[in-house]
Amino acid sequence: MNITTEVFKVDSSNFDETIKRAALILKKGGLVAFPTETVYGLGADALNPEAVRKIFEAKGRPADNPLIVHIAAKEHLHDLAMDVPAHAAGLVDAFWPGPLTLVLKRKNIVPDITTGGLDTVAVRMPDNQIALELIRQAGTPIAAPSANVSGRPSPTDAGHVIADLAGRIDAVIDGGSVRIGVESTVVDVTGDIPVILRPGGIGIEDIRKCAGDAIIGYTDRAVGEEEAVRSPGMKYTHYSPQTEVVLVEGSGAEVSDRISELVAAAHEKGTRVGLLVTDETASHVSTDEMYSLGERDRPEQAARSLFTGLRWLDGRGVDVIIVDGSVNHEGVGAAVLNRLRKAAGRIIEISPK
Ligand code: AMP
Numbered sequence: 001m002n003i004t005t006e007v008f009k010v011d012s013s014n015f016d017e018t019i020k021r022a023a024l025i026l027k028k029g030g031l032v033a034f035p036t037e038t039v040y041g042l043g044a045d046a047l048n049p050e051a052v053r054k055i056f057e058a059k060g061r062p063a064d065n066p067l068i069v070h071i072a073a074k075e076h077l078h079d080l081a082m083d084v085p086a087h088a089a090g091l092v093d094a095f096w097p098g099p100l101t102l103v104l105k106r107k108n109i110v111p112d113i114t115t116g117g118l119d120t121v122a123v124r125m126p127d128n129q130i131a132l133e134l135i136r137q138a139g140t141p142i143a144a145p146s147a148n149v150s151g152r153p154s155p156t157d158a159g160h161v162i163a164d165l166a167g168r169i170d171a172v173i174d175g176g177s178v179r180i181g182v183e184s185t186v187v188d189v190t191g192d193i194p195v196i197l198r199p200g201g202i203g204i205e206d207i208r209k210c211a212g213d214a215i216i217g218y219t220d221r222a223v224g225e226e227e228a229v230r231s232p233g234m235k236y237t238h239y240s241p242q243t244e245v246v247l248v249e250g251s252g253a254e255v256s257d258r259i260s261e262l263v264a265a266a267h268e269k270g271t272r273v274g275l276l277v278t279d280e281t282a283s284h285v286s287t288d289e290m291y292s293l294g295e296r297d298r299p300e301q302a303a304r305s306l307f308t309g310l311r312w313l314d315g316r317g318v319d320v321i322i323v324d325g326s327v328n329h330e331g332v333g334a335a336v337l338n339r340l341r342k343a344a345g346r347i348i349e350i351s352p353k
């Protein structure tokens with residue numbers, strides 16, 4: 001697979017013309033990566049099985065990991081979903097356009113390959129003008145997983161997409177850095193009680209305010225072979241740089257202290273360490289390469305920095321990346337911790353004394 005990947009740099013002077021060109025590629029069954037408010041997506045016509053097959057091929061994505069279908073208007077949900085229960089409609093009104101994906105019973109128009117063979121479909125309406133106009137112009141729902149090679153950290157700017165997928169996709173629209181930095185919150189609304197399948201850009205507390213306290217929250221846990229996997233993506237390794245990642249979790253001061261000790265021990269052995277840490281920890285430790293997650297109590301900053309930081313540190317020739325898990329886990333912080341846990345090969349949990 002080696003095709004020429006066009007890079008469309010979009011600005012206010014060429015917006016309409018650029019989006020039109022990109023939409024034409026999608027209409028013809030091609031692949032276009034584009035910015036959303038969460039991360040960059042790799043788009044294809046969700047109703048064209050041959051086009052969707054190319055997404056799996058370009059990313060090296062397992063065929064049973066279903067895709068999120070993106071729409072440009074709320075009413076198009078009814079084209080894809082059998083029925084939209086009242087609690088789902090309430091979530092749509094509260095959070096669309098935005099980083100919330102709903103899993104609903106699918107209509108037959110949605111091909112098997114898009115849903116990984118499931119009888120449900122995952123849908124969202126992104127909050128990004130480039131994404132929305134692209135979907136509108138394409139005139140069809142767009143399937144779009146994150147625009148990275150499967151298993152690697154998600155892309156938060158066009159450079160990350162090019163690093164992973166140049167030569168494998170038709171085009172990328174460069175719309176600068178994304179606003180949120182982690183993927184959408186995925187909620188299954190097929191039953192009486194909504195179930196959070198993946199934490200993301202919308203905090204679980206906010207979903208609870210809208211859908212009621214009965215919703216079933218999300219806990220990170222290892223998914224065993226025999227256990228039913230409700231969100232198929234949950235069983236695969238994810239978000240990982242090539243370098244080994246060690247995550248240290250616990251309360252602030254203890255995490256900072258433990259990271260200092262780990263760095264000292266590593267330096268004694270001549271190991272080069274990269275740190276992805278909060279500003280509070282950074283003020284305690286010095287090491288070879290460091291990337292900031294921002295202040296401990298500002299999880300939005302950590303969300304924006306986490307994939308960028310993992311990719312950056314991966315390129316710095318360090319032997320290990322030590323990550324600070326003391327980020328506040330409210331709001332988008334739950335998604336930050338979830339992605340860090342999945343990226344880590346080893347987790348050190350410091351239990352409270
Ligand atoms: P990605 O596009 O890589 O961010 O992943 C999309 C996430 O949504 C994955 O975790 C999928 O497993 C999940 N997902 C997509 N479609 C469905 C579905 N029909 N049922 C349950 N989870 C889904």
Ligand code: MG
Nearest residue numbers: 145146147154
């Ligand atoms: Mg992904």
